[in-house]
Amino acid sequence: MRRRIILNSLKGKKIVLGVTGGIAAFKAAALTSKLAQKGADVHVIMTNSAKQFITELTMQSLSKNLVYSDTFQERDPSLFAHIDLAGSADLVLVAPATANIIGKMAHGLADDMLSTTLLATTAPVMVAPAMNVHMYQHPAVLNNLDILARRGIQFIEPGEGMLACGYVGKGRLEEPETIVQCVERFFAQQETVTSGPLSGKKVVITAGGTVERIDPVRYISNDSSGKMGFALARAARLMGAEVTLIAARTDEALPQEAGIHVVRVQSAEDMYNAVIAHWEDCDILIKAAAVSDYRPKFSADTKIKKSGDTMTLELVKTTDILETLGNKKEKQFLIGFAAETGNAEMYAKDKLVRKNCDLIVANDVAIPGAGFGTDTNIVSIYDRDGLVKELPLLSKDEVAKQLLILAAERTSGVSL
Structure with missing residues (x-):
């Protein structure tokens, strides 16, 4: 399925632009101008600090x-401005976003016009950070960014280079042209999402390795x-699904697209509980996570000290999540993954039958x-009749798209 490019995707869109107090505030003028030229209805909220840099x-x-x-x-005595702006916005964009406003957003503080509006809005929120490189890397700021990412806030990553303070590193506000492109892509994706082949479907995806x-x-x-799980979450969202991503330990940054609800877990038991909590309401569940088959029978509360030349660790089986879901399955469409190191076809077909999957994805x-x-x-990709589709070396995003097209076809009965 080819993604559509939506022309004039900003025309008539109400964008609330929050401008905070950093030297990069001067770029907000060019950003406002470019958004307005694209047809957006831009309403600016400035912090008192921002007014020290631009009028x-x-x-x-x-x-x-x-x-x-x-x-x-x-x-206007007939309304409260911050509530009106919050309720009527199609997007709230904060650019530049200082460490201060990011901290307020993360912890629900509302002591000025911008932070109050941000707390009151239900519109999608996009944030473009700008600050000194050491501030951007501070554990408190990184923690706040992680909190916001888990809430579905989207970020436009700062650029790297010479900063106004003289340091070189990451923290420079992205250029207005690039920010406008990000906003355009967001609204283009929104158009696709409302009419995609998975529109109205609830898709649950597991990702990462359990601990x-x-x-x-x-x-x-x-x-x-x-x-692979993250690619599936992005593809499902682009096809219109309401996505829940249950993520264990991962090496990648979490997807930041609006409409992807992230649930963080650690152990196989945590993942089982999270999956069961979302199972009844989901239409499609894709288990791309690598779940530990065994866990230590006992987990020590304090660090185990070295003693002797050997140590015996007793392991017990974890709950087989895919098999449990296969036994519970009623209306849900269930997709499993089989990561093997040889005889992938044989093991995958056996796994599909034993665990009552609708499709299984095998890779060596x-x-x-x-x-x-x-x-x-x-x-x-296999079903009970055998090979459905064989995909050569492709990006994981493309593999995700091909798999979800199959799932959409089989759950809707319509060929795409």
């Missing part, structure tokens, strides 16, 4: 709308990076380009 008059002249900065400066604790500093896991992780941690994959 309200400049932003008003470029947006052709009143500029807001004071929560208590109500110009089974031996003690507080040691664990049993595997090499799964989460890349010993083949270069098809293993854990790569951006590509080589897979064969």
